[in-house]
Amino acid sequence: MAISSIGVGSGLPLDQLLEDLRKSENAPLALLQSKATDYQNRFTAYGTIKSSIEALKTASDALGKSETFGALKTSVNTDAFTASASNKAIAGQYSVNVTQLATAQTLTSGGYADRKEELADGSVKITIALENGESKDFTLSRDQATMEGLVKAINAESGLGVSATMVNDGSGTPHRLLITANDTGEKAAVKGITVAAGETNGASDFSKLQNLIGFGAGEPAGGTGLTVTAAKNAELSINGIDIVSQGNTIEDAIEGVTLTLSKETEAGKTNTLSITRDDSVTSKAINTFVSAYNNLQGIIKTLTAYDVDSQKGAALTGDSLARRVQTQVRAALNSSEASGAIANLSQMGISTDPVTGNLKVDDKKLTAALKDNMADVQKLFAGENGLSARMAAVATEFTKSGGIIANATDSISQTLKDLEKQYDATTERIDAKMESYRRQFVALDSMMAQMNSVSSYLTQQLAMLNNLSSNSDK
Template structure:
């Protein structure tokens, strides 16, 4: 710590001397800081490698999934429905007519003058659906007004099967309770509503689908009806699954016909393979940039000479080596995927890849997703590096320990330097004081000698 007053008494540059001592001692701190920066760079670099390996693992997992192969696409000639297909579907053409769309039932009660006015007291509402599901709502001391009923119904168990709101028709008694089934189709419709221990509420909302209901207007539920190549299909919803195996139809317009085409689509397989190649090349590029050495500048990178980086590079390259024991396409090179011997990057021959997928899809799937195939090999390889006990986490833990040790060294060294500088300061202060006293004595003696000299001359 520099004290500006040091040196005033002696006239010596003690303040600058303290600063020079501090700068000299701080070289030890600078060395520790340099090591900290280097170790932090290592830790960051491990994180980059981890991210690249995770991306490679994800891409390899995609290659191992059955739905990556044999994909199908759909096209629809009209606007009666939309369609999607999984790889379980069979390519073909289908003539489809949508007769009716599925709709939900709604019930509207007679109106009341005041929506906040209680309708009787308490009671138990029981709602039975057409599929036999029954749920009850205990009102007890709860509000039995239109507002209270809406709250009780909408906050009940979702399996109740209905939602409630209010319609204002503008009449003398305008507030009418509207109940709407939460799902479409006849089986989701309300078949009966009863209210026990509250006759007034029973009179307002009591309902039985088998008889007349003068207090309630019903808009009936409908099932969707469609014909696929002349075969009638009925559906509770407008999303019709597996009427054609592997195909989902979403009905959008009634009394309309359209043609559905289901065709082979290899784009998903191609994209998955190219995504894997990109992920692999990104990892190799990342490792190369983190381990390179600039000869001219004589400067290494964050992981130059690091064993983990080299291990990751070698392990992923080794995982490429494999072949299928059967079929026409047995190796990656036959599929058009080769390694550039100069850069170590994978290269794709688009023409060979497209032909291989088109003509030998089974071989491609065995090579990439089969037992012992590319996906399995990379799964095993990447798992060695990832996870709480993987190589990368072990390396990161080691870097964290080193950083903690360096911080302790820095703190200890800094404290030692502060103590040494404080000792210097005290010594310099004492020196300054002593030199000031000596200067004062010297001035006094000089003055006295001068006075004696003057007296002698006068005599």
């Protein structure tokens, strides 16, 4: 709103006066803005605490899983296979000899000059039977009865157990059909492929198609047919016990162990698999939990701090919710009901710093506890009312939808909306008031201008009268 011209008529600094009045009237807006900033800082702080609680819950949940305790690691002295072990495996050493890898069956057709050549004069039904006793059929329409159409049809059908492609060998009849079993092993191989007239618009001549893919019982005498590369099962021995597998990934031949075969064992070489305990998995999970716990404590400390020198608090100084989080998390940490050689955290090398409240880990003591008392450590963390369960209950109370933090942030959101409405209403009121001031000042300026004009006129008239009087006296 332009006010720079006000005061010209009167010579008074009315524009500066209006500006000063605006600053004075804006004081309530600054107060509302300050309140809104404080509430927004609290809202953000609650979100930070919630994220830290969720991170702590994730870390404590890991300590509630059985696979965190008594984990095993594998090592092999060969590139013939790799191995992984779950906690169901038993530590030990095994001799593994791979004599044959599992392979998939392939069927290769003879060469054709034209990949788009019509192979049937009507629709045909093709049936693919597998060695495992399963079979499935599909229908090709006349316009699909080409090498290209057959490849598309095979790949579009689910459950056939095979995939198809074409290979160009560069000869005079370069196009060859290649059908490959989707899985390795003898049971996944194709037993037979037969061709018959379709039920609708059935072909009367489909000899070319039959010559292309006829196999097994459906292969015509003297036909082109398919060249077969047979499927193979994987064969190996474990400590002298022969094992046969459809695939090269073998689960639970040794309980809890997965073997992945990659090559046959070299003649005269002994392949060894060693399975040993891996306490580092448990140690890492515990240290991750300690870090998450200390991070939460540090965040709460920062958000509730008070600077004595500046006499200024942080976003949550004096906030009861932040203190409640701290109190309940500490209670969940220390209210152990476990028994045995390791019945509390301090017995496994985890103590609380009396100054900072943070947890400290004695690595040597922890390593010894895991080595000698893994069962008790697991019970302490993953038992029915172990630390993991207690911490999850506390964390959920604060972070769940409709939980303590959600209710607090919802309340702040509503307060921020109310402050925004107050701010807008106050702004409108101040604008109206300033407009009233402006009109009054315009009127004052006009009146003063008129008065100054009258004053000047009267001054001139009086001066003229004085001149006349002086002249008459002479």
